Amino acid sequence: MKIDPIVAAKQFIDKNFSNCQGAILAGSVVRGEATETSDLDIVIFDENLTSSYRESMFDFGWAIEVFVHNLTSYKYFIEMDCKSAKPSMPRMISEGIILRDVGILESIKKEAKEILEKGPEIWSKEMINTKRYFITDALDDFSGSNNRAEDIFIANTIAYLVHEFVLRTNRQWIGSSKWIVRALNQYDENFTEEFVAAFNVFYKTGEKKKVVQLVDKVLEPHGGRLFDGFSLGK
Known part of the structure; x- marks a missing residue:
């Protein structure tokens, strides 16, 4: 013992x-x-x-x-x-x-x-837009995919990017592994429940709608999805 x-x-x-x-x-x-x-x-x-x-x-x-x-x-x-x-x-x-x-x-x-x-350093507008672009890119891959194996790992990427986006745009510390949920809970327990529930539905049933809705809800206050007009390093 x-x-x-x-x-x-x-x-x-x-x-x-x-x-x-x-x-x-x-x-x-x-x-x-x-x-x-x-x-x-x-x-x-x-x-x-x-x-x-x-x-x-x-x-x-x-x-x-x-x-x-x-x-x-x-x-x-x-x-x-x-x-x-x-x-x-x-x-x-x-x-x-x-x-x-x-x-x-x-x-x-x-x-x-x-x-x-x-808390961590405040994200610049440029960083927020860059993260919007990469979340949009992953979400498009997710929505368009018909490959269950690929879907699972795209969802993993989206989960990490969304948790990071929510926390960093609110000047909160982020996490990895189990600390993704812990960091979200420290910020907003209600959002964390919604976040976990959306991905839980996808992993159990393959239904993507709640994940897509969650991502759009997170991006909306910052201008929504971003593809057209995005430039990096020009």
Whole structure:
């Protein structure tokens, strides 16, 4: 049986990073969303390291992913997360439970929280139009296709593009995999229900109408579908 995640994380730190200046337990166990396959996400801050690294292992009855940084290297990963609008590192630091701290983590957690609250950079009009074009292109492929195998993967692309469009045009963080739905829920639970329902109908029955209606509803406030007149790099 797995021991308590906090106990396991503390024992892991004592065993492997006894001289670190800070350690945070993050992830699903902290949010109360752990499943049978959940792991422990542990962020380590060690001033003696010359570079950061990530490592996965089994120990103390848990799958453990450890993200190891010195006192400045984490900033690079936060910057990369902000550019991709997927705030993995700021989220882990902000929501995480402090397991060890010599007085460095208050300012680091404050920085991460402020980044999350600020949201990603605002999309330009040009970027919005570019995304409208690519969503339109995928939707046309979807509507015109009679190949079930191709339909499935076009739908996957549309789902990602639409979630990204909705969130970024409202200056919200996006996600991937399970975080697509989580990020949408954090923004608008009602829209998320509509989004999931439309794609669920398609995947179950092959009916495309609700997906097409959803996409048009999302694009409409920004000018609708875009093909004629679109130019990129001219």
